[in-house]
Amino acid sequence: MSTPVGTRRSFVKWVTGLSSAFIGLSLAIPLIGYVISPALTRRKASWMPVEKVENLPVNEPKDLDYAVTTQDGYLETRQTKAVWALKHPDQTVTVFSPICPHLGCGYHWDSQDRRFKCPCHGSVYDMNGKVLGGPAPRPLDVLPSKIENGELLVIYKEFKSGLSTKVEL
Ligand code: FES
Structure with missing residues (x-):
């Protein structure tokens, strides 16, 4: 059975994990886009x-x-x-x-x-x-x-x- 302290501790852990995941994703998504976007760009033909x-x-x-x-x-x-x-x-x-x-x-x-x-x-x-x-x-x-x-x-x-x-x- 969890005590109020245990509940608070797991809540803080949960919030910290969620914040870390959010920060990680917000950094990773633009980085991945930057890395793979040239590969998805159509070949540029010129005169x-x-x-x-x-x-x-x-x-x-x-x-x-x-x-x-x-x-x-x-x-x-x-x-x-x-x-x-x-x-x-x-x-x-x-x-x-x-x-x-x-x-x-x-x-x-x-x-x-x-x-x-x-x-x-x-x-x-x-x-x-x-x-x-x-x-x-x-x-x-x-x-x-x-x-x-x-x-x-x-x-x-x-x-x-x-x-x-x-x-x-
Ligand atoms: S490739 Fe078949 S006729 Fe030219």
């Missing part, structure tokens, strides 16, 4: 210079390699990316992702047939990315691009393959 527009041939897709630095949480990685760029007669440029929308293989430009062809399952696209044949569920994925001071800038993105609509990864 990257790819090529001088004057170096692109008109009506002839050209594959371009360029270096990309990606910030993913705390990790900064540098990779080489490739895109297909098509300069139109009016000097505008369309940039395609190099990944086939069917199941993600790399495709190439057949300059004889003037078509993009994917070697994996035989999808065929015209110069503007429209599907001409094969199992591809959608046209080639167009990437955001712009021209500044004669330079072609691109934001590299990837999309889910096998879908009829573009869904960014």
